[in-house]
Amino acid sequence: MSTRHLFTPIEFNGRTLAHRVALAPMTRARSTQPGDTPNATNARYYAQRASAALIVTEATQISPQGKGYSFTPGIYNDEQVAGWRLVTDAVHAEGGTIFLQLWHVGRMSHPDFHGGALPVAPSAIPFEGQIWKVDPATGVGAMVDCPTPRALTTAEVRQIVEDFRLAARRAREAGFDGVEVHGANGYLIDQFLRTTSNQRDDEYGGSRENRLRFLREVIDAIAGEIGAERTAIRLAPFLTARGMACPDILPTMLEAATFLQSRGIAYLHLVEADWDDAPEFTEAFRRDIRARFTQPIIVAGSYDVAKANWVIGQGYADLVAFGRPFVANPDLPARLANDWPLAELDPATLFGGDERGYTDYPAWSEETLEA
Template sequence: MPNLFDPIQIGAIPAANRVLMAPLTRGRSTRGHVPTPIMADYYRQRASAGLIISEATGISQQGLGWAYAPGIWSAEQVEAWKPIVAAVHEAGGRIVCQLWHMGRLVHSDFLGGEPPVSASATTAPGSVRTYPAEESGEIKRPYSQARPLRTDEIPGILDDYERAANNAIRAGFDGVQIHAANGYLIDQFLRDNANFREDGYGGSIPNRVRLLREVTERVVNTVGAGRTGVRLSPNGEVQGVNDSNPVPLFEAAAATLEELGVAFLEMREPRPGGTRGEPDQPPVHPAMRKVYTGVLALNSDYDAANAQAALDAGEADAIAFGRDFLANPDLPRRLKEDLPLNEQREELFYIGGAEGYTDYPDYSAAQAA
C-alpha cells in the first residue's frame, strides 16, 4: 500500500506526497476581495504539501459573503493572485483554486441590500460578520432570508464558474476545486432540508445532483477533467443543511463525478473524537469509494498514524489536513519525522495581518531560536 509520503499523480497534477493542504479561509484579502502580498508568504511557506487547495475564493460578488475573503472574478483579482501562485511554484509546490459560491450564506449587506440566492427561500441559522456590522460596532448580523434562484438565472451561475475557472488558469493555478460542501450553494441544492424545489433541480436525487453535474461539466470543459476536483461533505448537519437519506445522495454525486472524470474528490467528513464533536451519522465515504475511482482524499482530524491507516485500508489515496497546516508550515516533515506541532492560536485565525498567519516557525527555525 502507498505511504503517506509517496508521490501521487492527481489527474494532470504531479504531487510530491499525499499530504494535502485543505482549503482554509483566513481573511487576509482587501475589503474589495483582492488578494494581498502577504498571502504569497503564507502559501510559499506551505509549499511542501503534496497539493495546496487554496482558501475558498469567490466566483462572483453574488456568491461571496465573507469579510476580507478573496475573489477571482475580476482582472485585478487575477493579477493579485499571480505572484501568490508563482511563489508556491518557485518553492516547488502545486496549488489549485477552490471556487466558491456561498448561496444563502451571503448576507444582504454584501449585496447592496438585495437578498442572497439559494435553492429555495430559506434562512441559514446563526449570524455572520459583515462590513456594516464592523463599522457600527456590532460583531455579527443574523443571516438574511434567501430567494430561490430562477431556472433562467442558473446559466448565469454556470457562466460565473466558467469565468472563475478560466481566471484561475490565467493566474497560474495548477487547477481548480469546486466547493460543493459545507452548506454552501451547491450543497443547498443537494440536500433535501434546504431544497424544496418542484422543478428539474429539486425533488429526486438526480434532480438535486443536477446543479453539481452542470457546474462540473462546465468547469471540466473549461480547464480539463485532469485539473478539476470537487469538495463534498457527506456528513450530517452543517450550517443548517442536512439530508434525510445521505448515502444514496452522495453515492449518486460520486457516481456523477466518476462519469465526468474529475481528477480528485476531497471530502470533509467528521470522525469520532474530532474537533467538531461526534458525528451524527455513520461515514458515507465507503459507499462513495465503490463508485468513484479517481483520487480520493479524506479530511477531518487526521494525524500521521490514522492517516496512514486510512491509506493502508484502501479508504483513501491521500489525506487533507486543515488546522494543523495553519500553525505548521512544514507539516509534511513534522508528520514524517514525528516532530511536535506548533500550538494553534485560534483567536488570530481571521484577524488580518502577519500575526498568527506567517509567523509560525518551521521546525528548524524553532530549534535554532
C-alpha cells in the first residue's frame, strides 16, 4: 500500500495535477435544439467545474445514428464543433483539462430518433432497456422502452469505426485535450464485447478475439488520428443490466486491457455498478486489470473520500471520478479537501430544462452554509 491519496499530485496529460478528483461524464440533456448543439450555458457549467483534475464531458453522439437520448449533444457537424469550442475555451481559461466522451448508443435508442427506423446493434436480440425521450407534443421527458434492434451489416460496422475517427478529429478541432470512448454501460462497443448481445457470424462475432475487434479498430482509428496519448476508453466489467450479463466478460475485459496497454492510451476509465444489489467489483479483478494496464486508471461509482483514498493507496486507481456530487457542488475538490459540507442534488433537474439545477449551484462559502 502506497502513501498516495486523493490529494497527492499526479503527472497526467503532460501536466502536474494538484489532486485526483475527476468529473465523471453525466448526461444532462441541455444542448440547443434542433441540432443537438452545445451552447454558452454548457460552457458555463463545465467552466464552473474546471477545478477537476480532469473533466470528462457528457456522452456525445458521433453521428445521428449514434443518438439514443433526447437533447444530448453531437460532434458530427461544424455547428456542433463551434458549440464545443465555447466549452473548451471556457474550461481552458479556468486552467482545466477536458476530454470529450464519444458515444454510439447502438440498441439503446428509439425509432423516434431515427425517422422511424430501428436502432442498430451487433445482433437483432430483444432486451430490457430504457432511454430518456422527450415527447414533442408535450415537451415532457420520460423513460421509454427500447425495441428489438436490427443487426448492423459488416460494412456498416466499418463505417461506424470511421465515424469514431472523424469525431475524434472534430473533437481536436473543437479544442479538446483528448477523447474518451464510451465502451461501457451497454452501449454499442459494450454490445460487441458480450456474448449476450453479440451473436454475429462475421469477423466481429463469435470468438473473444472477434468480439474485441470493433473496440480495437475504434481505438486504432482514433489513436491514428489524434494520438494514443489523447485517446482513452471507459469500460464497465461488472455490468449485468440491459441484457449484458455475459459469462465471458471479465476475461474479455482483461484481454482488452492488454491491448490498450500495448497501444499506449492515455487512461482506462472503469465504471463500477453502483445500484444497491449490483455485482461486487472484486479486489481480485482490480489486481488483475492493474497487472495488465499500468497507465493511469480512473474509477467511478459512489465513491467518498475514504474509499477513494483506499483505491488509490492500494494502487488500483490513479484518479477517482465523481458524478452526482460534482453536479450539486461545482467546487467539489475544494469541498472534499477541506471537509466542507456538500450541497444536495435536485434529481428532478438532472435531465433537460434550463439553468436551474445546472449552472445555479453555488460554490461553498459561509453564506451558502448559513442559507
